[in-house]
Amino acid sequence: MRRNAVVAERPGRLGDVLALRRLTVPEPPGAGEVDVRMLAATLNPSDVVTVSGAYGSRTTFPFTPGFEGVGVIERVGSGVPDRAIGRRVLPIGSAGNWQEVKRADHSWCVPVPDDITDTMACFAYINPLTALLMVRRHCSGPVRNVAITAATSTIAGHLAELLALRGVRPIGLTRGTPGRTVADPRLWATVIDTGESAWPERFREAASEEGVDVVLDCVGGAQGAVLMRELSPGGMLVHYGLLSGEPLPPECFAGRAGRRVEMFRLRDTVHTYARERLPELFSPVFERLRAGRLRSRVVEELPLTRLPEALRGGSGGGPGKTLISCTR
Template identity: 60%
Template structure:
């Protein structure tokens, strides 16, 4: 079978190659082999391949935390009816290959009425956004700030917050060609490439400060947003697009604001996967009603992926859909 392999840590576009590798062995007890149909590229793939999680990442590795496939074979202890069912194979990387072997308990069944190109994106961004909003946006919340507001997850957060009557303030880099999808869902959008963006953010937030900040940037931008978080507020840090950690002073507690490190991995691995169907039920319901959709910018076959990742325009006009059996 074909697989995209990173032989060593580094920049994803530099270290990824596609080559023929051995097909997975027959599934053991409680295991299945999934014929992968589609996958995509997320910042979590890039960060993992960079070597940031050295203690739990071994090379060579096949990246890809998100995707959809069909159970092709099942081992002892797996219901015979599982074969042929479309699933999201979760709990590990390895979705950038044509077949993946994993435990059946880590497979979430996909509703029949969700096409592959929608189901493929049901995991990382929608589940993260929904879980964070439900966990941190309690009644009484008024001032919400979202960094990387033009990202896929920024759009999901704005959509979910709008459903609660909240219009957040967005923070963006001002990248040419990138804009928030629906300006009506944002109270203001602040570009950090302007000389007075901090003053503009402070004015947009108001004297009460930020009740909840959702930050996936970190670094200096994250730190500046943190300084505007109210004493009773919470700063939810769930990504590191800047590749620069938050300053240590954000974690001292002296300002009174609470920093919450949200990791989707912790939510998924909470009880060995037993709660996954319940966890995904509201995500699937929203997707079926037209919510939390992800725009596909480019479709590529697996063999085309390394070249695609080298293109500077990758990701600017929507997500990449990797068609693994093409």
């Protein structure tokens, strides 16, 4: 069986290294495996970072990117019940969603409830689950002031939404990209442009004398040192991304006044979770999607077969998400 797949042929920028290929799906699925006919996928910063070659120790080129997507099981290997055929699932745990048919271990396939649409399901994994887990772990109890970097990003909107349910309006930090604004200004105490020279003073004023209890940071770099200094004693900076491309400075790890850095990696959480309990992990995400929360704004829809061409032309760089249709 042959299928279309978008392949990263070597490390580099997405627009430079992707190609559409016709690949063969081995016959048949092995023990415990399934073939998932992909319906839709999307593009995340994790795809960009992986294709760049940043995770060289666990990435072999060429490979098919795509950590997030939804599909339907169409073939099963031995040990997988026939009733799994026709079930919509999120095939997580590995890249490979940028193709028409993904071979996956059945234990990594999370069933999608019937009342969750394909588009909702496509975006149910990386941003919503990360936001939900970080707020639960690090923003419960007597947390009063929270700051969020990259405040115009989709995940920052999810974080602000979840914090609002706890009575917390966070301080947002942006990099001043023209045309980029937070999704719902009502959820934020204030939003500060770090491109302004006086932004540390503005941040200090917003934090007040109490300081900030938690910083949720996906930027890294020198900005992290400024934010650490404004943490209240015993406060934490939760570091879950590196949009700046620069690590946090060593001073962030000095532990002054009990301030600390906590690392959050969704991959670590998911890969240490018992496979049979993965549906339980996703259940709170599906509940919030039903309630109209944790939704992702789709700004463009691209057929899988046009994805390399579109990325060479600059698609995928604006606010909101790209929906990749694997059936067109």
